[in-house]
Amino acid sequence: SGTAPRTERTIDLAVIPGDGIGPEVVAQGLKVLTAVLPQDVKLETHEYDLGAKRWHATGETLTDEELERLKAHDAILLGAVGDPGVPSGVLERGLLLKLRFAFDHFVNLRPSKLFPNTTSPLAGRPEIDFVVVREGTEGLYVGNGGSVRKGTPQEVANEVSVNTAFGVERVVRDAYARAQSRPGKKLTLVHKNNVLVHAGHLWKDTFDRVGREYPEVTTDYLHVDAATIFLVTDPARFDVIVTDNLFGDIITDLAAAVSGGIGLAASGNINPTREFPSMFEPVHGSAPDIAGTGKADPTATVLSAALLLRHLGYEAEAERIDEAVSADLAERSAGTARSTDEIGDALAARVAG
Amino acid sequence: SGTAPRTERTIDLAVIPGDGIGPEVVAQGLKVLTAVLPQDVKLETHEYDLGAKRWHATGETLTDEELERLKAHDAILLGAVGDPGVPSGVLERGLLLKLRFAFDHFVNLRPSKLFPNTTSPLAGRPEIDFVVVREGTEGLYVGNGGSVRKGTPQEVANEVSVNTAFGVERVVRDAYARAQSRPGKKLTLVHKNNVLVHAGHLWKDTFDRVGREYPEVTTDYLHVDAATIFLVTDPARFDVIVTDNLFGDIITDLAAAVSGGIGLAASGNINPTREFPSMFEPVHGSAPDIAGTGKADPTATVLSAALLLRHLGYEAEAERIDEAVSADLAERSAGTARSTDEIGDALAARVAG
Numbered sequence: 001s002g003t004a005p006r007t008e009r010t011i012d013l014a015v016i017p018g019d020g021i022g023p024e025v026v027a028q029g030l031k032v033l034t035a036v037l038p039q040d041v042k043l044e045t046h047e048y049d050l051g052a053k054r055w056h057a058t059g060e061t062l063t064d065e066e067l068e069r070l071k072a073h074d075a076i077l078l079g080a081v082g083d084p085g086v087p088s089g090v091l092e093r094g095l096l097l098k099l100r101f102a103f104d105h106f107v108n109l110r111p112s113k114l115f116p117n118t119t120s121p122l123a124g125r126p127e128i129d130f131v132v133v134r135e136g137t138e139g140l141y142v143g144n145g146g147s148v149r150k151g152t153p154q155e156v157a158n159e160v161s162v163n164t165a166f167g168v169e170r171v172v173r174d175a176y177a178r179a180q181s182r183p184g185k186k187l188t189l190v191h192k193n194n195v196l197v198h199a200g201h202l203w204k205d206t207f208d209r210v211g212r213e214y215p216e217v218t219t220d221y222l223h224v225d226a227a228t229i230f231l232v233t234d235p236a237r238f239d240v241i242v243t244d245n246l247f248g249d250i251i252t253d254l255a256a257a258v259s260g261g262i263g264l265a266a267s268g269n270i271n272p273t274r275e276f277p278s279m280f281e282p283v284h285g286s287a288p289d290i291a292g293t294g295k296a297d298p299t300a301t302v303l304s305a306a307l308l309l310r311h312l313g314y315e316a317e318a319e320r321i322d323e324a325v326s327a328d329l330a331e332r333s334a335g336t337a338r339s340t341d342e343i344g345d346a347l348a349a350r351v352a353g
Numbered sequence: 354s355g356t357a358p359r360t361e362r363t364i365d366l367a368v369i370p371g372d373g374i375g376p377e378v379v380a381q382g383l384k385v386l387t388a389v390l391p392q393d394v395k396l397e398t399h400e401y402d403l404g405a406k407r408w409h410a411t412g413e414t415l416t417d418e419e420l421e422r423l424k425a426h427d428a429i430l431l432g433a434v435g436d437p438g439v440p441s442g443v444l445e446r447g448l449l450l451k452l453r454f455a456f457d458h459f460v461n462l463r464p465s466k467l468f469p470n471t472t473s474p475l476a477g478r479p480e481i482d483f484v485v486v487r488e489g490t491e492g493l494y495v496g497n498g499g500s501v502r503k504g505t506p507q508e509v510a511n512e513v514s515v516n517t518a519f520g521v522e523r524v525v526r527d528a529y530a531r532a533q534s535r536p537g538k539k540l541t542l543v544h545k546n547n548v549l550v551h552a553g554h555l556w557k558d559t560f561d562r563v564g565r566e567y568p569e570v571t572t573d574y575l576h577v578d579a580a581t582i583f584l585v586t587d588p589a590r591f592d593v594i595v596t597d598n599l600f601g602d603i604i605t606d607l608a609a610a611v612s613g614g615i616g617l618a619a620s621g622n623i624n625p626t627r628e629f630p631s632m633f634e635p636v637h638g639s640a641p642d643i644a645g646t647g648k649a650d651p652t653a654t655v656l657s658a659a660l661l662l663r664h665l666g667y668e669a670e671a672e673r674i675d676e677a678v679s680a681d682l683a684e685r686s687a688g689t690a691r692s693t694d695e696i697g698d699a700l701a702a703r704v705a706g
């Protein structure tokens with residue numbers, strides 16, 4: 001699911017470098033993309049100046065005109081946006097979530113793999129190799145909330161989680177298809193259906209019903225609280241996880257933490273119908289504290305570029321990037337810190353080789 | 354906060370043993386309570402037959418009459434309820450959450466401590482000693498949701514998180530008071546105010562405003578996704594955490610997992626005004642798979658009994674239980690598995706000593 005026949009020989013890429021370490025890691029992502037693509041595939045990049053710097057300068061997060069222009073690209077590569085001077089929520093709602101919703105990125109794909117030679121906070125370095133399919137266009141992220149009597153002792157602030165049969169079914173189907181295509185063939189639904197009984201019923205019911213079309217896929221259900229326990233005590237039990245927007249946000253950060261850290265976590269905001277461009281970004285933020293020091297690890301962005309290629313149908317090239325990252329991590333010498341640029345160069349050399 | 358002068362010399366305790374391992378661990382909790390209390394304090398227990406067995410037999414979860422009777426007790430000790438035959442949500446909404454809401458248990462207190470000699474999935478066994486103050490009467494737990502066109506392709510299922518200034522302020526105040534009384538004097542607010550902007554604004558604003566009354570308390574804010582990362586990479590950074598009902602549910606299970614496991618995690622559903630009885634229970638479930646085998650660890654229930662005593666003003670006795678647990682874990686011999694009963698006996702002997 002989500003792949004198309006590889007017909008075009010040009011990739012028209014929108015690039016949002018963003019703030020902090022964003023531009024630094026994106027540069028390495030582009031370097032590796034260029035190196036991995038066959039000579040006859042042209043990579044066209046169009047940079048968009050979006051994020052905190054832009055907001056400070058103009059007060060704009062994303063104009064209608066930019067949104068319209070972005071639609072025309074094959075895909076979007078984003079570094080990271082934000083700095084401490086921007087009030088919480090401004091860039092999230094005005095830029096990141098705006099793109100996810102406008103481009104109907106209903107599959108938020110987040111693989112977790114404990115690569116060789118990386119650090120994990122977990123003792124004994126368990127096997128970790130699963131992927132979270134997080135719903136990206138519904139739930140508590142819809143912005144369907146409000147306050148009454150704001151700022152008074154009588155304030156009531158509500159947030160509404162909206163879940164539709166349409167929205168739940170399409171992401172559940174995507175997750176089953178992914179599970180079916182993996183050796184493990186196991187799909188776990190994560191929710192909290194003992195408390196969120198209405199949304200939980202819709203999710204569980206859909207999960208069970210669609211599952212009957214995938215008799216080879218083993219299924220499992222976990223409450224989100226229990227899922228966090230297993231993510232640290234038995235992550236090997238997971239193969240594909242499907243979950244809602246907020247639970248997915250929470251468990252994928254935890255998943256990243258246990259599998260090598262946020263510096264290695266890639267993500268794709270995918271519209272499998274290809275009606276709108278999908279967007280690929282590292283899970284980490286703009287890390288203003290290390291911006292400009294060369295300390296940022298571009299690996300998560302490079303892995304996000306692999307997800308991008310896979311989505312566009314360049315499976316072999318995506319695979320080469322994944323293998324390069326794996327080999328690079330396995331063979332790097334302990335104790336020597338490499339700069340952002342050096343890691344990018346090493347990965348570019350491997351995929352070109 | 355939450356303690357009252359110790360005037361009465363009788364503790365009138367409602368006991369809900371529940372299902373599975375519930376009765377087994379509750380028996381040990383009562384054994385230790387009896388052993389730790391001074392001769393002149395009478396422990397009166399009144400058992401309530403509630404949980405899965407009762408529901409299977411009568412279809413009832415908690416009658417109005419029982420709720421009324423429960424009100425009269427000084428406190429409630431609960432083991433665990435549930436079995437696989439009860440549909441998800443029935444006992445949660447009909448019994449556990451009904452009690453939390455009816456008795457206005459707005460402080461859901463969950464300490465996490467990595468005791469000596471316990472197993473942690475975290476490498477290097479970091480220092481862990483924090484307490485989560487989870488809001489217990491609002492948020493997504495209010496049961497304010499519903500479905501339209503249920504069971505059709507047009508279904509929409511909503512869940513509403515309700516947050517009031519009244520409800521947020523009282524739990525935030527409780528958390529500041531707890532932080533102020535601890536050596537670390539640090540309070541972390543966990544929320545997701547970059548996405549849940551309305552509820553997040555109310556929480557953050559209240560947190561900042563009340564904080565001005567506690568100049569000695571260091572404050573910190575973390576998004577819930579980032580909090581899960583730090584819980585596995587740097588749990589020592591936490592002292593007191595305050596958070597909403599759902600985030601609290603999630604992070605306390607994770608906290609339990611990293612600090613010795615769910616078998617050691619205690620909790621109190623506390624009404625600090627003492628208008629209604631508070632309820633104390635281990636975080637774990639009824640574990641039907643090990644019921645009757647003597648494998649259940651009663652320590653979480655015993656630690657919950659310590660929280661109960663502390664709430665009722667028996668601080669010295671609570672402290673004795675905490676110390677007994679600590680010593681018991683430190684001195685137990687590796688490799689020898691003790692039965693539920695043996696652990697209870699060992700702890701009872703220590704606190705009596």
Ligand SMILES: CC(C)[C@H](C(=O)O)[C@@H](O)C(=O)O
Binds near residue numbers: 092096097249283547
């Ligand atoms: C920045 C924020 C809106 C976003 C989210 O909550 O989805 C981030 O945490 C993520 O996981 O991509």
Ligand SMILES: CC(C)[C@H](C(=O)O)[C@@H](O)C(=O)O
Binds near residue numbers: 195449602
């Ligand atoms: C059983 C369930 C309703 C409950 C909750 O979600 O609060 C449990 O997970 C807990 O943490 O006490």
